[in-house]
Amino acid sequence: MIERLFQLQKRGSTATTEVTAGLTAFMTMAYIIFVNPQILGNCPGLKEHIPALVVATCLAAAVPTILIGLWTNAPLAFAPGMGLNAAVAFGMCLTMGYSWEQAMGVVVLEGIIITILVLTGMREAVMNMIPMPLKQAIVVGIGLFITVLGLVAAGIIHMGTPSAPLTYGSFSDKGVLVATAGLLLTMVMFVMRWRAALLLGIAFTTLLAWLTGMVEVPETLVLAPRFDTMFRADVIGALHPAVWAVVLAFMISDFFDTMGTTIGVLQQADLMDKEGRTPKWREILFIDSLAAIWGGLCGASSSTMYIEAASGVAEGGRTGLMSVTIGLLFLAAVFFSPIVGMVPAQATAPALVMVGFLMMSQVREISFDNLTEGIPAFLTLVGIPLTYSIAHGIGFGLISFLVLMIARKRWREIHPLLAVVSALFIISFATQ
Numbered sequence: 001m002i003e004r005l006f007q008l009q010k011r012g013s014t015a016t017t018e019v020t021a022g023l024t025a026f027m028t029m030a031y032i033i034f035v036n037p038q039i040l041g042n043c044p045g046l047k048e049h050i051p052a053l054v055v056a057t058c059l060a061a062a063v064p065t066i067l068i069g070l071w072t073n074a075p076l077a078f079a080p081g082m083g084l085n086a087a088v089a090f091g092m093c094l095t096m097g098y099s100w101e102q103a104m105g106v107v108v109l110e111g112i113i114i115t116i117l118v119l120t121g122m123r124e125a126v127m128n129m130i131p132m133p134l135k136q137a138i139v140v141g142i143g144l145f146i147t148v149l150g151l152v153a154a155g156i157i158h159m160g161t162p163s164a165p166l167t168y169g170s171f172s173d174k175g176v177l178v179a180t181a182g183l184l185l186t187m188v189m190f191v192m193r194w195r196a197a198l199l200l201g202i203a204f205t206t207l208l209a210w211l212t213g214m215v216e217v218p219e220t221l222v223l224a225p226r227f228d229t230m231f232r233a234d235v236i237g238a239l240h241p242a243v244w245a246v247v248l249a250f251m252i253s254d255f256f257d258t259m260g261t262t263i264g265v266l267q268q269a270d271l272m273d274k275e276g277r278t279p280k281w282r283e284i285l286f287i288d289s290l291a292a293i294w295g296g297l298c299g300a301s302s303s304t305m306y307i308e309a310a311s312g313v314a315e316g317g318r319t320g321l322m323s324v325t326i327g328l329l330f331l332a333a334v335f336f337s338p339i340v341g342m343v344p345a346q347a348t349a350p351a352l353v354m355v356g357f358l359m360m361s362q363v364r365e366i367s368f369d370n371l372t373e374g375i376p377a378f379l380t381l382v383g384i385p386l387t388y389s390i391a392h393g394i395g396f397g398l399i400s401f402l403v404l405m406i407a408r409k410r411w412r413e414i415h416p417l418l419a420v421v422s423a424l425f426i427i428s429f430a431t432q
Helices: 002-006 015-029 032-040 047-072 084-095 100-119 122-129 132-154 174-191 197-211 241-268 281-298 309-314 320-340 345-365 371-387 390-407 416-430
Strands: 078-080 157-161 164-168 303-305
Touching: 002 320, 015 197, 015 309, 015 320, 015 345, 032 047, 032 078, 032 084, 032 320, 047 078, 047 281, 047 303, 047 320, 078 281, 084 100, 084 241, 100 122, 100 241, 100 281, 122 241, 122 281, 122 416, 132 157, 132 174, 132 241, 132 345, 132 371, 132 390, 174 197, 174 345, 197 345, 241 281, 241 303, 241 309, 241 345, 241 390, 241 416, 281 303, 309 320, 309 345, 371 390, 390 416
Parallel strands: none
Antiparallel strands: 078 303, 157 164
């Protein structure tokens, strides 16, 4: 039944490989179970609902991740989006004064609009109109982004001063030493081609963190779930004209973050053709739009595609069985979140760095000799990690490509959607 459902042999995988890949990806994503409630807890009225936010986060991740695995057989994963949750808490609730129920209503409304774009074929058309060099640059940019995230989590680099925005960490810090030891061991296992090298690296680094007193075994291993935030989104309140600009900002960010992540993960899994397309684009995009709605209904912010799924692909994940494994682990975390909380950021950092290395290999496919495509590709791949935003990097690439095509008097070759999307990015950048 598993073979018939996930076509393991056809994709050169096994059930053991897919489950291992799913466990690895889950471990690199599991931080969201605790970070998301901490961020959303800043919303007035939500601080007393932190246990419920943990449950909401797990459910917002589990349901769409299982669904995409069963429906599309793609090794992808969802969870509440970092950045989008901060926009809800610090932007809408604290700065603009919206209630958290209204903010979640905005998330639901944004998801409904994207769903309409999917059903009309518009979202798939936007996906297909992106030039192939930019799609390749998105993969490389995400690889660099993941690497930066891993090095920051390890403490090897951190935020510096205005004169040096990123700088090096201190190797006298216990966390940096633990993460560095985990990275070195993971690199060795990777080079030696050990199976489950990334997962073993996470386990080793977690053990080392425990031995050095960085983490402790929790007193309570099982918690009873609470559902206080479920289905309290105020969609009617989100229809007010004053909120429309916020809905547009959420839609652009969610729309292109997912686009970039999907391209990056599926390209690494070798599940895209030479044009950067995959047979089930529409189904993938449809589930993604439903995930945004579901995340808002759970009260966990928008649930979006996670780049950390690439760590599972690096372990050999090629089918939806990896996704189903991730989703089931998120469901288990509803009850066993204290155990998941034992894995520190330093333990998952080595896996992220190694995934970044694998995704960087796409850079050799980009033709930088063709300046009209090479320069936008370059701006895309550096824009994603340096702005901490996949959407912004894509925006830089599309706008610059449009300008260069016009400058070369090749405007007849410009896809009309490219002009429209570039204009939306310009409006979005100008109003930030």
